[in-house]
Amino acid sequence: MHSDALPGAFRRLSDDEQDATEIYYAEGELIPGLLRTEDYARALIRIARSASVETTPDDIEPRVQFRLDRQELVTREEPPQMWFVIGEAALRRPMGRWDILHEQLLQLLDGIERHPHVVIQVAPLAIVDHPLLGGSLEILRFGDQAPDIVHQPTFTGGGVYAIEDHDIAECTRARQAACRGARPGRIACVHRAARGGDRPRAAEQPLGPWFTSSYSGGNNNSCVEARFTARGTDVRDSKAPHHGHLGFTTAQWTSFLPTVHHSRDPRG
Missing domain, CATH: 3.30.870 (Endonuclease; Chain A)
Structure with missing residues:
Protein backbone atom coordinates (compact mmCIF):
# COMPACT_ATOMS: atom_id res chain seq x y z
CA MET A 1 0.00 0.00 0.00
CA ARG A 195 36.26 5.22 -10.56
CA GLY A 196 35.93 8.97 -10.93
CA GLY A 197 37.25 9.22 -14.46
CA ASP A 198 34.19 11.20 -15.51
CA ARG A 199 33.87 13.22 -12.32
CA PRO A 200 32.81 16.77 -13.17
CA ARG A 201 34.77 19.72 -11.84
CA ALA A 202 31.69 21.28 -10.31
CA ALA A 203 29.88 18.45 -8.58
CA GLU A 204 27.31 20.51 -6.74
CA GLN A 205 23.93 21.26 -8.28
CA PRO A 206 22.41 24.73 -7.73
CA LEU A 207 20.61 24.83 -4.40
CA GLY A 208 16.85 25.21 -4.18
CA PRO A 209 15.14 28.51 -3.34
CA TRP A 210 14.58 29.68 0.23
CA PHE A 211 10.97 29.67 1.45
CA THR A 212 9.27 30.89 4.62
CA SER A 213 9.02 28.08 7.14
CA SER A 214 5.81 27.22 8.96
CA TYR A 215 7.79 27.38 12.19
CA SER A 216 8.15 31.16 11.99
CA GLY A 217 6.24 33.45 14.30
CA GLY A 218 2.76 34.74 13.46
CA ASN A 219 1.51 38.25 12.75
CA ASN A 220 3.82 38.63 9.75
CA ASN A 221 6.81 38.10 12.02
CA SER A 222 8.19 35.35 9.81
CA CYS A 223 11.87 34.95 10.47
CA VAL A 224 12.73 31.31 9.73
CA GLU A 225 13.51 30.31 6.16
CA ALA A 226 14.33 26.86 4.82
CA ARG A 227 15.45 25.28 1.56
CA PHE A 228 15.75 21.74 0.29
CA THR A 229 19.18 20.33 -0.53
CA ALA A 230 20.38 16.91 -1.66
CA ARG A 231 21.74 16.37 1.86
CA GLY A 232 18.64 17.46 3.75
CA THR A 233 17.30 20.88 4.79
CA ASP A 234 19.03 24.22 5.46
CA VAL A 235 17.53 26.73 7.93
CA ARG A 236 18.41 30.40 8.46
CA ASP A 237 17.17 33.64 10.02
CA SER A 238 15.66 35.71 7.21
CA LYS A 239 16.41 38.91 9.11
CA ALA A 240 20.14 38.12 9.09
CA PRO A 241 20.85 35.83 6.11
CA HIS A 242 24.44 37.05 6.00
CA HIS A 243 25.07 35.19 9.26
CA GLY A 244 24.83 31.86 7.44
CA HIS A 245 22.56 28.87 8.02
CA LEU A 246 22.22 25.57 9.83
CA GLY A 247 22.30 22.37 7.78
CA PHE A 248 20.22 19.33 8.78
CA THR A 249 20.50 15.86 7.30
CA THR A 250 17.20 14.13 6.49
CA ALA A 251 17.42 12.05 9.69
CA GLN A 252 18.21 15.11 11.84
CA TRP A 253 15.37 17.12 10.30
CA THR A 254 12.90 14.29 10.83
CA SER A 255 13.91 14.07 14.50
CA PHE A 256 13.74 17.84 14.90
CA LEU A 257 10.24 18.40 13.47
CA PRO A 258 8.25 16.84 16.35
CA THR A 259 9.90 19.23 18.81
CA VAL A 260 8.42 22.35 17.25
CA HIS A 261 4.88 23.51 16.61
CA HIS A 262 3.66 23.23 13.03
CA SER A 263 1.53 26.33 12.57
CA ARG A 264 1.06 26.58 8.80
CA ASP A 265 2.25 25.37 5.42
CA PRO A 266 5.92 26.35 4.85
CA ARG A 267 5.10 27.57 1.39
CA GLY A 268 2.29 29.78 2.65
Whole structure:
Protein backbone atom coordinates (compact mmCIF):
# COMPACT_ATOMS: atom_id res chain seq x y z
CA MET A 1 0.00 0.00 0.00
CA HIS A 2 1.32 3.44 -0.92
CA SER A 3 0.68 6.81 0.67
CA ASP A 4 -2.41 8.70 -0.48
CA ALA A 5 -0.09 11.70 -0.90
CA LEU A 6 1.00 10.11 -4.18
CA PRO A 7 -0.95 10.47 -7.42
CA GLY A 8 -2.98 7.39 -8.32
CA ALA A 9 -0.94 7.00 -11.50
CA PHE A 10 2.08 6.09 -9.39
CA ARG A 11 0.20 3.24 -7.76
CA ARG A 12 -1.11 2.05 -11.12
CA LEU A 13 2.44 1.97 -12.47
CA SER A 14 3.62 -0.16 -9.55
CA ASP A 15 0.73 -2.60 -10.02
CA ASP A 16 1.40 -2.89 -13.75
CA GLU A 17 5.11 -3.54 -13.15
CA GLN A 18 4.25 -6.32 -10.69
CA ASP A 19 2.14 -8.05 -13.35
CA ALA A 20 4.56 -7.60 -16.26
CA THR A 21 6.68 -10.44 -17.62
CA GLU A 22 9.02 -8.14 -19.57
CA ILE A 23 9.98 -4.51 -18.96
CA TYR A 24 11.85 -2.35 -21.46
CA TYR A 25 13.04 1.01 -20.11
CA ALA A 26 14.81 3.81 -21.93
CA GLU A 27 16.05 6.90 -20.08
CA GLY A 28 18.29 9.53 -21.62
CA GLU A 29 19.17 11.92 -18.79
CA LEU A 30 18.67 10.15 -15.44
CA ILE A 31 19.15 6.75 -13.83
CA PRO A 32 15.88 4.77 -14.25
CA GLY A 33 13.61 4.69 -11.21
CA LEU A 34 13.82 0.93 -10.72
CA LEU A 35 17.62 1.18 -10.38
CA ARG A 36 18.01 4.29 -8.19
CA THR A 37 19.62 4.33 -4.77
CA GLU A 38 17.72 5.90 -1.89
CA ASP A 39 19.94 8.99 -1.80
CA TYR A 40 19.79 9.48 -5.57
CA ALA A 41 16.00 9.18 -5.53
CA ARG A 42 15.71 11.60 -2.59
CA ALA A 43 17.98 14.18 -4.20
CA LEU A 44 16.08 14.00 -7.49
CA ILE A 45 12.71 14.35 -5.76
CA ARG A 46 13.93 17.35 -3.75
CA ILE A 47 15.12 19.08 -6.89
CA ALA A 48 11.94 18.27 -8.84
CA ARG A 49 9.59 19.24 -6.00
CA SER A 50 11.42 22.47 -5.08
CA ALA A 51 9.28 24.31 -7.65
CA SER A 52 6.01 23.25 -6.01
CA VAL A 53 4.33 25.70 -3.65
CA GLU A 54 2.63 22.76 -1.92
CA THR A 55 5.76 20.81 -1.00
CA THR A 56 6.83 20.40 2.61
CA PRO A 57 9.77 18.39 3.96
CA ASP A 58 7.29 15.69 5.01
CA ASP A 59 6.10 15.41 1.40
CA ILE A 60 9.44 14.02 0.20
CA GLU A 61 9.76 10.78 2.15
CA PRO A 62 6.55 9.02 0.95
CA ARG A 63 7.76 9.52 -2.61
CA VAL A 64 11.18 8.14 -1.78
CA GLN A 65 9.66 5.11 -0.05
CA PHE A 66 7.39 4.45 -3.02
CA ARG A 67 10.39 4.26 -5.32
CA LEU A 68 12.22 1.92 -2.97
CA ASP A 69 9.16 -0.32 -2.69
CA ARG A 70 9.00 -0.55 -6.50
CA GLN A 71 12.51 -1.97 -6.54
CA GLU A 72 11.41 -5.14 -4.76
CA LEU A 73 10.46 -6.15 -8.29
CA VAL A 74 14.16 -6.54 -9.13
CA THR A 75 14.97 -8.92 -6.29
CA ARG A 76 11.77 -10.93 -5.92
CA GLU A 77 11.47 -14.60 -6.88
CA GLU A 78 10.56 -15.04 -10.56
CA PRO A 79 11.13 -11.41 -11.54
CA PRO A 80 10.31 -10.09 -15.00
CA GLN A 81 13.04 -9.79 -17.60
CA MET A 82 14.30 -6.21 -17.65
CA TRP A 83 16.18 -4.30 -20.33
CA PHE A 84 17.44 -0.78 -19.59
CA VAL A 85 18.95 1.70 -22.02
CA ILE A 86 20.56 4.57 -20.11
CA GLY A 87 22.02 7.66 -21.69
CA GLU A 88 25.67 8.25 -20.92
CA ALA A 89 24.74 11.72 -19.64
CA ALA A 90 23.03 10.08 -16.65
CA LEU A 91 26.37 8.56 -15.61
CA ARG A 92 28.00 11.97 -15.50
CA ARG A 93 25.33 14.14 -13.92
CA PRO A 94 25.77 14.38 -10.12
CA MET A 95 22.47 14.50 -8.31
CA GLY A 96 23.31 17.06 -5.64
CA ARG A 97 26.78 15.70 -4.77
CA TRP A 98 29.37 13.53 -6.44
CA ASP A 99 29.25 10.88 -3.70
CA ILE A 100 25.53 10.33 -4.37
CA LEU A 101 26.26 9.62 -8.03
CA HIS A 102 29.25 7.46 -7.12
CA GLU A 103 27.12 5.27 -4.84
CA GLN A 104 24.52 5.06 -7.60
CA LEU A 105 27.05 3.87 -10.16
CA LEU A 106 28.37 1.21 -7.79
CA GLN A 107 24.82 -0.06 -7.32
CA LEU A 108 24.37 -0.27 -11.09
CA LEU A 109 27.48 -2.40 -11.36
CA ASP A 110 26.37 -4.60 -8.48
CA GLY A 111 22.98 -5.08 -10.12
CA ILE A 112 24.58 -6.18 -13.37
CA GLU A 113 26.63 -8.82 -11.56
CA ARG A 114 23.91 -10.13 -9.22
CA HIS A 115 20.81 -10.12 -11.39
CA PRO A 116 21.05 -12.00 -14.70
CA HIS A 117 17.50 -10.98 -15.59
CA VAL A 118 18.63 -7.31 -15.67
CA VAL A 119 20.37 -6.09 -18.85
CA ILE A 120 21.81 -2.57 -18.86
CA GLN A 121 22.98 -0.86 -22.04
CA VAL A 122 24.53 2.59 -22.27
CA ALA A 123 23.74 4.93 -25.15
CA PRO A 124 26.88 7.03 -25.72
CA LEU A 125 26.81 10.79 -26.04
CA ALA A 126 27.91 10.39 -29.64
CA ILE A 127 24.38 9.24 -30.55
CA VAL A 128 22.74 12.51 -31.55
CA ASP A 129 19.79 11.47 -33.69
CA HIS A 130 17.71 8.93 -31.80
CA PRO A 131 14.10 9.94 -30.97
CA LEU A 132 14.39 9.54 -27.19
CA LEU A 133 16.85 12.35 -26.56
CA GLY A 134 15.69 14.20 -23.48
CA GLY A 135 12.84 11.77 -22.80
CA SER A 136 12.06 8.39 -21.30
CA LEU A 137 9.59 5.58 -21.69
CA GLU A 138 8.77 2.19 -20.20
CA ILE A 139 7.25 -0.63 -22.22
CA LEU A 140 5.50 -3.33 -20.20
CA ARG A 141 4.60 -6.70 -21.67
CA PHE A 142 2.34 -9.26 -20.04
CA GLY A 143 2.74 -12.32 -22.26
CA ASP A 144 -0.64 -13.77 -23.20
CA GLN A 145 -2.37 -12.25 -20.16
CA ALA A 146 -2.92 -8.68 -21.41
CA PRO A 147 -1.92 -6.29 -24.22
CA ASP A 148 1.33 -4.33 -24.02
CA ILE A 149 1.24 -0.83 -22.54
CA VAL A 150 3.66 2.10 -22.57
CA HIS A 151 4.25 4.44 -19.64
CA GLN A 152 5.90 7.84 -20.07
CA PRO A 153 6.79 9.85 -16.93
CA THR A 154 5.74 13.48 -16.63
CA PHE A 155 7.09 16.30 -14.47
CA THR A 156 3.92 16.87 -12.47
CA GLY A 157 2.58 13.39 -11.87
CA GLY A 158 2.84 9.67 -12.34
CA GLY A 159 2.95 9.87 -16.12
CA VAL A 160 0.76 9.06 -19.11
CA TYR A 161 -0.12 5.74 -20.70
CA ALA A 162 -0.27 4.65 -24.32
CA ILE A 163 -2.45 1.63 -25.01
CA GLU A 164 -3.29 1.97 -28.70
CA ASP A 165 -1.46 -0.45 -30.99
CA HIS A 166 -0.05 2.26 -33.26
CA ASP A 167 1.26 4.27 -30.26
CA ILE A 168 2.91 1.20 -28.76
CA ALA A 169 4.48 0.34 -32.12
CA GLU A 170 5.88 3.86 -32.44
CA CYS A 171 7.33 3.79 -28.92
CA THR A 172 8.84 0.37 -29.57
CA ARG A 173 10.57 1.69 -32.70
CA ALA A 174 11.87 4.67 -30.72
CA ARG A 175 13.36 2.38 -28.08
CA GLN A 176 14.92 0.16 -30.75
CA ALA A 177 16.52 3.22 -32.31
CA ALA A 178 18.04 4.12 -28.96
CA CYS A 179 19.35 0.56 -28.60
CA ARG A 180 21.15 0.47 -31.93
CA GLY A 181 24.20 2.33 -30.68
CA ALA A 182 23.99 0.95 -27.15
CA ARG A 183 25.56 -2.38 -26.33
CA PRO A 184 26.13 -4.23 -23.04
CA GLY A 185 29.86 -3.97 -23.73
CA ARG A 186 29.64 -0.21 -23.35
CA ILE A 187 29.03 -0.79 -19.64
CA ALA A 188 32.76 -0.15 -19.30
CA CYS A 189 31.92 3.53 -19.15
CA VAL A 190 29.99 2.85 -15.93
CA HIS A 191 33.16 1.36 -14.44
CA ARG A 192 35.12 4.39 -15.60
CA ALA A 193 32.60 6.81 -14.17
CA ALA A 194 32.47 4.93 -10.86
CA ARG A 195 36.26 5.22 -10.56
CA GLY A 196 35.93 8.97 -10.93
CA GLY A 197 37.25 9.22 -14.46
CA ASP A 198 34.19 11.20 -15.51
CA ARG A 199 33.87 13.22 -12.32
CA PRO A 200 32.81 16.77 -13.17
CA ARG A 201 34.77 19.72 -11.84
CA ALA A 202 31.69 21.28 -10.31
CA ALA A 203 29.88 18.45 -8.58
CA GLU A 204 27.31 20.51 -6.74
CA GLN A 205 23.93 21.26 -8.28
CA PRO A 206 22.41 24.73 -7.73
CA LEU A 207 20.61 24.83 -4.40
CA GLY A 208 16.85 25.21 -4.18
CA PRO A 209 15.14 28.51 -3.34
CA TRP A 210 14.58 29.68 0.23
CA PHE A 211 10.97 29.67 1.45
CA THR A 212 9.27 30.89 4.62
CA SER A 213 9.02 28.08 7.14
CA SER A 214 5.81 27.22 8.96
CA TYR A 215 7.79 27.38 12.19
CA SER A 216 8.15 31.16 11.99
CA GLY A 217 6.24 33.45 14.30
CA GLY A 218 2.76 34.74 13.46
CA ASN A 219 1.51 38.25 12.75
CA ASN A 220 3.82 38.63 9.75
CA ASN A 221 6.81 38.10 12.02
CA SER A 222 8.19 35.35 9.81
CA CYS A 223 11.87 34.95 10.47
CA VAL A 224 12.73 31.31 9.73
CA GLU A 225 13.51 30.31 6.16
CA ALA A 226 14.33 26.86 4.82
CA ARG A 227 15.45 25.28 1.56
CA PHE A 228 15.75 21.74 0.29
CA THR A 229 19.18 20.33 -0.53
CA ALA A 230 20.38 16.91 -1.66
CA ARG A 231 21.74 16.37 1.86
CA GLY A 232 18.64 17.46 3.75
CA THR A 233 17.30 20.88 4.79
CA ASP A 234 19.03 24.22 5.46
CA VAL A 235 17.53 26.73 7.93
CA ARG A 236 18.41 30.40 8.46
CA ASP A 237 17.17 33.64 10.02
CA SER A 238 15.66 35.71 7.21
CA LYS A 239 16.41 38.91 9.11
CA ALA A 240 20.14 38.12 9.09
CA PRO A 241 20.85 35.83 6.11
CA HIS A 242 24.44 37.05 6.00
CA HIS A 243 25.07 35.19 9.26
CA GLY A 244 24.83 31.86 7.44
CA HIS A 245 22.56 28.87 8.02
CA LEU A 246 22.22 25.57 9.83
CA GLY A 247 22.30 22.37 7.78
CA PHE A 248 20.22 19.33 8.78
CA THR A 249 20.50 15.86 7.30
CA THR A 250 17.20 14.13 6.49
CA ALA A 251 17.42 12.05 9.69
CA GLN A 252 18.21 15.11 11.84
CA TRP A 253 15.37 17.12 10.30
CA THR A 254 12.90 14.29 10.83
CA SER A 255 13.91 14.07 14.50
CA PHE A 256 13.74 17.84 14.90
CA LEU A 257 10.24 18.40 13.47
CA PRO A 258 8.25 16.84 16.35
CA THR A 259 9.90 19.23 18.81
CA VAL A 260 8.42 22.35 17.25
CA HIS A 261 4.88 23.51 16.61
CA HIS A 262 3.66 23.23 13.03
CA SER A 263 1.53 26.33 12.57
CA ARG A 264 1.06 26.58 8.80
CA ASP A 265 2.25 25.37 5.42
CA PRO A 266 5.92 26.35 4.85
CA ARG A 267 5.10 27.57 1.39
CA GLY A 268 2.29 29.78 2.65
